[in-house]
Amino acid sequence: MWKSAHEHVLKLTVYEPGKPVEELARDLGLREEQIIKLASNENPLGPSPKALEAMRTTLERSHFYPDGGGYELRGAIAERLGIGFARENIVLGNGSNEIIEFIGHAFFRPGDEVVVARHSFAVYKLMAQLFGADTVEVPDPGFTADLDAMLAAITPRTRVLFLANPNNPTGTLVGQEAIDRFMAKVPPHVLVVFDEAYYEFLDEEAAPDVLKYVREGRNVVVMRTFSKIMGLANLRIGYGVTTPELAAVLQRTRQPFNANGIAQAGALAGLLDTEHMLRTRQITHEGREYLEKEFAAMGLEYVPSAANFVLVKVGDGNAVFQAMLRKGIILRAMGSYGLPEWIRISVGTMDQNHRCIEELRALATEGKLPA
Ligand SMILES: Cc1ncc(COP(=O)(O)O)c(C=O)c1O
Known part of the structure; x- marks a missing residue:
């Protein structure tokens, strides 16, 4: 039966979403609050x-x-x-x-x-x-x-x-x-x-x-x-x-x-x-500036962003994505976009941004990021 499905449907590439927090919590045996998700350009302040x-x-x-x-x-x-x-x-x-x-x-x-x-x-x-x-x-x-x-x-x-x-x-x-x-x-x-x-x-x-x-x-x-x-x-x-x-x-x-x-x-x-929107915009601008400054300081190439995420070149994007997952931080690998050397990091709260940079710096020390 399945073979008689529409040809276009059978050939369809499946969309790869950001890894859900619940899934990583299950994988690592962590509580959901211990996980930081910076993978899907969501609002880290939550809903209004x-x-x-x-x-x-x-x-x-x-x-x-x-x-x-x-x-x-x-x-x-x-x-x-x-x-x-x-x-x-x-x-x-x-x-x-x-x-x-x-x-x-x-x-x-x-x-x-x-x-x-x-x-x-x-x-x-x-x-x-x-x-x-x-x-x-x-x-x-x-x-x-x-x-x-x-x-x-x-x-x-x-x-x-x-x-x-x-x-x-x-x-x-x-x-x-x-x-x-x-x-x-x-x-x-x-x-x-x-x-x-x-x-x-x-x-x-x-x-x-x-x-x-x-x-x-x-x-x-x-x-x-x-x-x-x-x-x-x-x-x-x-x-x-x-x-x-x-x-x-x-x-x-x-x-x-x-x-x-x-x-x-x-x-x-x-x-x-409007207040919630303006506050979100403000923390996004501050967080993005911080992330971009840190990437520059680490010698990582990044694409200056106008949005609430930054694309950054880390060498082996999937390896960095996996290593960060093990630390409880969900980023987005970019292989499906034809950018295997890059990852995309959503701007989080300042605490989340700090932790993300801290862990990336730790990877750099372990030689897992480009020198
Ligand atoms: C450029 C762009 N368009 C559309 C969407 C879809 O957003 P939603 O379906 O949640 O409104 C996204 C989500 O990541 C996006 O990045």
Whole structure:
């Protein structure tokens, strides 16, 4: 029977997530509190207290189906985005990952091409594979997306172009000017998806405005998530912002209750908790500066990051990942991204960052990091 599964499904690469804390606790016989996870770019401060309170209240209503249309949350997101946006521009996803899947359902056909930067978020390629589309990976010298090269990679078969900005796993950012030049030349048959999962970590002056392209009615989807700065990764809630026409198409591809009510309540309250967001941004900036300074002091090459993680070259990435696991610290090996010499470290609390650096320094002393 299994052999009769869809050919694209049989060939699908399996996504490798960060190792869960529970799993490492079982492996090492430790308590979960003894483990530090800096592997999935989560918020080390946890969810906003306001989100927690709202979710507790909604928990009592778990016997009701959620508002599948996400009326309140979509309205609040539109309001936050400002003039030119309404509920009709917003599509909720079970994580922003699901928005990628909606785009696949709506647009990918076998033989279509999906253009991505060489080192960008793995799920674009997985979704292209799932629907039988071909992924065109464009070199990204210096680990920054090369928009001219991505433009040059567009053919009549190109259906969608993904740009994660800031990008995961590199942390690099493409600025406004480059994006504007690029958008002036993108042909109308290509849907451009700006994945802004880490947008809220940017300083306001550095943050490019791509929502203007949605306002202008261009073929653009902007994806954002509550998993990162909002600290709600477990809840699985994210969204896409696009034209009402495109949003209506994406809405047709989703399950009736794809975003659960507890997640919607948490997201709604979290969205309004500016204080928690600003505090997260601040500890991220401080922690990132600390990590980058320490990497430099240790003579380790790293990619300066605009997000809440840093890509750092450690020689044998998998060996360092395994050695750190044994110390109770979960990092992310980058072999599946074609970067076997690198690991990605999420910014934690200062205590977590200190412990991570301490253990990396111990590995260096043992000769397990490049001299
Ligand atoms: C660039 C990027 N996009 C999207 C996601 C998916 O986030 P979620 O599905 O949790 O919203 C991630 C998660 O790591 C990411 O790094």
